Amino acid sequence: MSDTADRVKKIVVEHLGVEADKVTEEASFIDDLGADSLDIVELVMAFEEEFGVEIPDDAAEKISTVSDAIKYIDENKG
Amino acid sequence: MRRVVVTGLGLVTPLGADVETVWKNLLAGKSGAGLITKFDTSDQKCKIACEVKPADHEYGFDAGKRVDHKIQRQVDPFIVFGIDAAGQALEDAGLADMDDDLKMRTGCSIGSGIGGLPGIESESIVLHEKGPGRVSPHFVHGRLINLISGQVSIKYGLMGPNHAVVTACSTGAHSIGDAARMIKDGDADVMLAGGAESTINPLGVAGFAQARALNCSYNDRPEEASRPYDKDRDGFVMGEGAGVVVLEEYEHAKARGAKIYAEVVGYGLSGDAYHVTAPHPEGKGAELAMRMAMRKAGMEPGDIDYVNAHGTSTMADTIELAAVKRVLGDDLSGASMSSTKSAIGHLLGGAGAVETIFCILAIRDQIVPPTLNLHNPDEGTEGVDLVPLKARQRRVRAALNNSFGFGGTNASVIVKAIED
Numbered sequence: 001m002s003d004t005a006d007r008v009k010k011i012v013v014e015h016l017g018v019e020a021d022k023v024t025e026e027a028s029f030i031d032d033l034g035a036d037s038l039d040i041v042e043l044v045m046a047f048e049e050e051f052g053v054e055i056p057d058d059a060a061e062k063i064s065t066v067s068d069a070i071k072y073i074d075e076n077k078g
Numbered sequence: 079m080r081r082v083v084v085t086g087l088g089l090v091t092p093l094g095a096d097v098e099t100v101w102k103n104l105l106a107g108k109s110g111a112g113l114i115t116k117f118d119t120s121d122q123k124c125k126i127a128c129e130v131k132p133a134d135h136e137y138g139f140d141a142g143k144r145v146d147h148k149i150q151r152q153v154d155p156f157i158v159f160g161i162d163a164a165g166q167a168l169e170d171a172g173l174a175d176m177d178d179d180l181k182m183r184t185g186c187s188i189g190s191g192i193g194g195l196p197g198i199e200s201e202s203i204v205l206h207e208k209g210p211g212r213v214s215p216h217f218v219h220g221r222l223i224n225l226i227s228g229q230v231s232i233k234y235g236l237m238g239p240n241h242a243v244v245t246a247c248s249t250g251a252h253s254i255g256d257a258a259r260m261i262k263d264g265d266a267d268v269m270l271a272g273g274a275e276s277t278i279n280p281l282g283v284a285g286f287a288q289a290r291a292l293n294c295s296y297n298d299r300p301e302e303a304s305r306p307y308d309k310d311r312d313g314f315v316m317g318e319g320a321g322v323v324v325l326e327e328y329e330h331a332k333a334r335g336a337k338i339y340a341e342v343v344g345y346g347l348s349g350d351a352y353h354v355t356a357p358h359p360e361g362k363g364a365e366l367a368m369r370m371a372m373r374k375a376g377m378e379p380g381d382i383d384y385v386n387a388h389g390t391s392t393m394a395d396t397i398e399l400a401a402v403k404r405v406l407g408d409d410l411s412g413a414s415m416s417s418t419k420s421a422i423g424h425l426l427g428g429a430g431a432v433e434t435i436f437c438i439l440a441i442r443d444q445i446v447p448p449t450l451n452l453h454n455p456d457e458g459t460e461g462v463d464l465v466p467l468k469a470r471q472r473r474v475r476a477a478l479n480n481s482f483g484f485g486g487t488n489a490s491v492i493v494k495a496i497e498d
Contacts, residue, residue, distance in 0.1 A: 015148070015151065017146060017147030017148040017151070038215040045212060045214075049212075
């Protein structure tokens, strides 16, 4: 597992209060992890802080699973 | 006429996080005061408060017991306290699990005096240092006063009236009085009612200290700082926590065989129309509120056995006492009057609800809680039993709670042992 994936999962566990083993790469934030749209806004902010990337609103709207987030961060971080 | 009774209680206070622990500690004369641990007070005039204790303390509060981890992160502590106290009250009433019909007849009236000040403070710093794009999407609804009622209704599926009083330090008493009226009016059969507060943060402490309301002269002996009616009193000590009761229409409670603590028989409200922070020097507003509550209850002065005073440990204590003297007259000599703020501090928007619960427990156990640190009663207190230092067994048939708030807002609630 990549370093990005580890750090993303840690943020998800902390913010959503879910068990770590539920945060698989396929997991959907809304359908599997109990997030609502505001939780996703908050998660995206936390990813931006953690990785020093900017995730614009149109990109954020396309992030619906854990792997979407990992992929976006890996492709865009400095 | 529909009657309103109390069938469940919930408390989070500096003396414990459940009703029986708080009551036991209060009657034992314990103080919840200490040096502030939540933040560095080195540049503050006031360094003391009555904090709710952490989960690992002998009588600490475990937020995880009734509030989801995610919600704890998103909301201010006053909301966490309120959700927990509401949950306790529902469990106590045997109503944690209701059918859909009753859920539609059950509402919430849980307010706060100030709301999410700690979160407003910290998020303002985020805005200033990192810009608007870093402000939490949960900022607004995590700080709003009506979000205890909102969160509780979502958690338990309660679709009755959803209300939240904001009347400073009268909030808890107004919340209970207003909710009782909603039941009387037929808007609901069951109401969760009460108040919560948590503003022991740098901005809250500094604000009250600058308003010359907080005690700043007992930093070296925090447990002695809250001393209502004592000659050496010098401002209130801030507390935090929540109190919530389950109010229920009497026939409804009887039909389901509920445990009934007491009946809410009187509620009075008034305004001082005088000053933003100081009470009317003659206590006219306080007197009006008490007289209205007595009239609604159909009571004579001799019917009140216990008064849980607003008594914040400020100069206003004796103004309230003079008003109580006018209302109860000679019958005050047969009653007891104490201020439990001497032990738990001033819970601001939570105070009236927590203290009404103490009135209810006084009726249940026929004992009145003490006024701590009352060694040298001030002038004007002669002949009044202010229950100094130690709790006392006595007859308590009915009890009156007074709550007064900034802006000159006054509320009095009378509870009484249940009679058929």
